[in-house]
Amino acid sequence: MNRDDAGDLLAFLAVARERSFTRAAAKLGMTQSALSQIIRNLEERLGMRLLNRTTRSVTPTQAGERLFASIAPKFSEIDADLAALSELREKPAGTVRLTATEYAASEIVLPALTKLLPKYPDIHVEIVIDYGLTNIVAQQVDAGIRPGELVAKDMIAVRVSPDLRMAVVGSPSYFAARKRPRVPQDLTHHNCLNLRLPTHGGSLYAWEFEKGGRELNVRVDGQLVFNSAGLLLDGALKGLGLAYLTEGHVQPYLSGGKLVRVLSDWCPPFSGYHLYYPSRRQPSPAFSLLVDALRYRGK
Incomplete structure (x- = not known):
């Protein structure tokens, strides 16, 4: 060539x-x-x-798709190898690209960066908000952050958060005229705020529940559909419907009485957020520093 x-x-x-x-x-x-x-x-x-x-x-085209799938990972590996050469510099430098959900970016990545970046002014971080299972090699992203249960087995995974719980929430004004659901099936009588996923043909996210070993995936219905967790939260706060969000995302509003939680007994803990990246990737000093800054060490 x-x-x-x-x-x-x-x-x-x-x-x-x-x-x-x-x-x-x-x-x-x-x-x-x-x-x-x-x-x-x-x-x-x-x-x-x-x-x-x-x-x-x-x-x-079909030929274009095949060419893209073939060469994108190869160029990504070359970029990673070149980035690793920054070890020869006196100070770690370079750009690290991450993909994460809004909540993970806000509550996990940004707090770590506030401590890391002032010490290393030559390190730059780009955060791509995405709810799908991004092909980080093909998209030339260095790493992703997703719940551990979603990370592929061939990836290196580093825990960056404690276990998580989901929460079904609505505003006091929403519940003023409606009965609170006692079981997931009751959600069929409620106006629920849906999240549309970029993967699986843009399908709506099914709300997942479990109790006593019984698992339920509920396809809820409602007047509004978003592709942003931030808008789901905003819609719930405005009384437009029920939202299904990470517990940590809504905790301040529950404590302040702006949101009411229901079905908490159907939302057990699950594997926390993990940072994942290909096992064959040669980490650059900048990437290694970021991984270490994000690593969850328990409390």
Whole structure:
């Protein structure tokens, strides 16, 4: 592979990842027309179309999807190896990209960064909010933070929080005209705030319950659907319906009387948040420092 091919493949990865020539060109620091010409030249050399272009969207063809799946992990490994060379510097440096839920980012990552970053001004951290199970290799993300039970077995996992519990909550004004649910099945009579997940075809998140060894997944219904836990919380506080959120997310509002909790006996603890990353990844000093700062040591 010559240098031109490497550069063209990186350009293709940027467009396929961003699904936009405009955004990809901005990230690559070039004009949209120059980027379009690079992709055309690459397609001509390969003798096949890699991207479907319309006035509104850019999507990989079948060949493009196959090429992306094949080369994205390889370039990600090269980036990781280059980042590891920062060990030769006197001070740890570089950018670490994490994917996490809103709650994990706010309550776990940011408190750790307030202690870490002032000591290491050359370390930069990018946090991508995502509720799906991000392919961190293909998306060139260094690590993800998810509940331990969701982390793949081939990943290195580091616990970054205690065990978690979910909570079903509503405002006092919401319950003023409604009976409180006593069992999960009662939720069918309530206006519930749904969360739409980016994975599994954008399906709505099923509320999970367990009691006495009996597990229930309830598909709730309601007038509002969000893709943000912050908006779920805001909707519950405004009396628009019941929300299903992490206990720590709602605890301040329960203590202050702004929210009321129900079905707590159906929400047992489960595995806490873990930071996960590929076992073959060569950690950079910056990444290792961040992992150590996030590591849960108990209380």
